[in-house]
Amino acid sequence: MNRQVVDSRMFRRGRALAYLEDEDRYLTADSEPEFRFGIVGCGMMGQEHIRNAQLLGRASVAGIYDPSPRSVAHASELIAQRDGRSEPRIYASLEEACADPATDALIIATPNFTHLEVMRQAVQTGKALLLEKPIATTVADAWEVCRLAANHRQIVRFGLQYRHKAIYAEAAQAVLDQKVVGRVHSVNMLEHRFPFLDKVGQWNKFSDFTGGTLVEKCCHYFDLMNLFAGSVPRSVFAVGNQAVNFRDFTYENKQADGIDQAQVTIEYENGVIGGFALCMFAPGMREELIVCGDVGRLQACENSLLGGETENRVELWRGENGASSISHPSYPPYIARAGHHGSTFFEHAEFADDLSTGQSSGPSIADGFWSVVAGAAAQASIHSGAAVDVAEVLPDDFDAHLLGREGQSDDG
Ligand SMILES: NC(=O)c1ccc[n+]([C@@H]2O[C@H](COP(=O)([O-])OP(=O)(O)OC[C@H]3O[C@@H](n4cnc5c(N)ncnc54)[C@H](O)[C@@H]3O)[C@@H](O)[C@H]2O)c1
Structure with a gap:
């Protein structure tokens, strides 16, 4: 991470330098985000991810999906407040969120019991994934999430921050x-x-x-x-x-x-x-x-x-x-x-x-x-x-070898 950019965030956020023309900005200049995120699940943690993506400034939030209209409304407001650049797409379904070519990564912040089901669909995409903790609610489901992640050709990160x-x-x-x-x-x-x-x-x-x-x-x-x-x-x-x-x-x-x-x-x-x-x-x-x-x-x-x-x-x-x-x-x-x-x-x-x-x-x-x-x-x-x-709670098909090969595809 570039230290100088980190140090400038405090000044970029404040109103004191709001009067400056863009050409006079160096420490407080906004850089173009390198990545575009889709957020799946926009409750407390999904909104925290939106805030942090914006504070870091390396990714914009291009789309959001949540079946709760209130969560969608709050997340949209948060995005509008901090990132005037463009409106996020509001997806009507998880399928739509997964299919959007405008995003590079999905951040999955849905309730624990939905993680496996969401991951089953999310790995069908070519997108990187950040899945919130716990990765699943049972050892068997966690093992399936790990198998899905190990075979995914993109970065998969788990939310143990x-x-x-x-x-x-x-x-x-x-x-x-x-x-x-x-x-x-x-x-x-x-x-x-x-x-x-x-x-x-x-x-x-x-x-x-x-x-x-x-x-x-x-x-x-x-x-x-x-x-x-x-x-x-x-x-x-x-x-x-x-x-x-x-x-x-x-x-x-x-x-x-x-x-x-x-x-x-x-x-x-x-x-x-x-x-x-x-x-x-x-x-x-x-x-x-x-x-x-x-x-x-x-x-x-x-x-x-x-x-x-x-x-x-x-x-x-x-x-x-x-x-x-x-x-x-x-x-x-x-x-x-x-x-x-x-x-x-x-x-x-x-x-x-x-x-x-x-x-x-x-x-x-x-x-x-x-x-x-x-x-x-x-x-x-x-x-x-x-x-x-x-050993007695591990699934029958548990294979420690797979856990050492994260990110690599089984078929090479
Ligand atoms: N890493 C951390 O420190 C941390 C902290 C808090 C929560 N979490 C995790 O984040 C996840 C979300 O927790 P939260 O506190 O935001 O809960 P929340 O109830 O505030 O928000 C969850 C949101 O997901 C939506 N949702 C439910 N099913 C969905 C689905 N199938 N697809 C899309 N959206 C769906 C809900 O409508 C809700 O808006 C949980 O897994 C939780 O354990 C992690």
């Missing part, structure tokens, strides 16, 4: 690239947050539609745990229940059934041990990652009270093995505000780079798959009360 949050990007550089804690032996994560927000059709209150809370929301955290462990889960034990949230909530005569607290223990194939703690009835948001290695310990936290400012902190202890430190990694506020603490902006930057180079930089197909497997195994463990051997 928490890797780009400032604290985790810093932690990854320190632990994985610089190996500051030495050999990793344990990875612990915590997510304490407010309840699930309202959604179109309230799909996120029902495990059949989400895959269960530990698949829906927590696939992000299992992805991070898998990343820092450098391995995939071998065995998963979990306890959890629906303690507080939506216990009296019904929709279309169906009782909400998502769990809102859990403790999960993971044994990884390489011997790393992992723990994950979830509470979804906290009046704020705290995320925490602790990685312990044989020469150090790193803790990364993101913390905010409801409506308050976010505090980021990464703490490294190295004792006599090297320098210890405390840092506060952050992104410019206008990037952080564009969604998920700036991680979605950097996801878009990498997606645009991937489209330019034709090379996928991840999260990989394997990352998408194992983040669902960990969550689904944890949900299964809560259900059975026993530890789940991950």
Whole structure:
């Protein structure tokens, strides 16, 4: 990414320089977008993708599809507000969105239970794809999504963008690239947050539609745990229940059934041990990652009270093995505000780079798959009360080889 262009976004967005003629613009000049996106699913996350595509400025939104007229209206307004260049096409169907030759890539931000069906159609196109997390609601469906993605001749990216949050990007550089804690032996994560927000059709209150809370929301955290462990889960034990949230909530005569607290223990194939703690009835948001290695310990936290400012902190202890430190990694506020603490902006930057180079930089197909497997195994463990051997939840036709060959076609 061109740093000078990044630095100019703050000035380009403001009104203070609006009086300038185009020929007097250098730092604030708009460049022609290189790519054109179609957005499939224009709710909360689809609109976040629109905002970030526009903030980054490397792609325009050429068309949108959503069966909800309100979502379409809000997304169209957002596009009109920020991108006066041209009106987006409003597709009448997914088929129309897939068939539009004016787009290079589709961003799929529909509810979890629709991902497989949408992907089955989307891979019929020659377009690159960004599919939101979780890639599917069950291990079997996730495996089918992976097979579709592996055989697609274009870039396929999965929406596990928490890797780009400032604290985790810093932690990854320190632990994985610089190996500051030495050999990793344990990875612990915590997510304490407010309840699930309202959604179109309230799909996120029902495990059949989400895959269960530990698949829906927590696939992000299992992805991070898998990343820092450098391995995939071998065995998963979990306890959890629906303690507080939506216990009296019904929709279309169906009782909400998502769990809102859990403790999960993971044994990884390489011997790393992992723990994950979830509470979804906290009046704020705290995320925490602790990685312990044989020469150090790193803790990364993101913390905010409801409506308050976010505090980021990464703490490294190295004792006599090297320098210890405390840092506060952050992104410019206008990037952080564009969604998920700036991680979605950097996801878009990498997606645009991937489209330019034709090379996928991840999260990989394997990352998408194992983040669902960990969550689904944890949900299964809560259900059975026993530890789940991950090999037993894998599909009969599972082939680890395919996960190492993402982006390459089976037939060469
Ligand atoms: N990466 C992240 O951090 C993150 C954050 C939030 C949500 N998500 C994911 O994004 C997806 C959407 O979540 P959301 O919060 O935007 O939900 P939402 O309910 O706000 O929006 C979903 C939209 O999809 C539309 N839709 C439903 N079925 C469709 C279909 N078959 N084709 C096209 N549109 C369809 C709905 O009408 C709605 O407008 C989910 O998979 C969710 O897990 C990811």
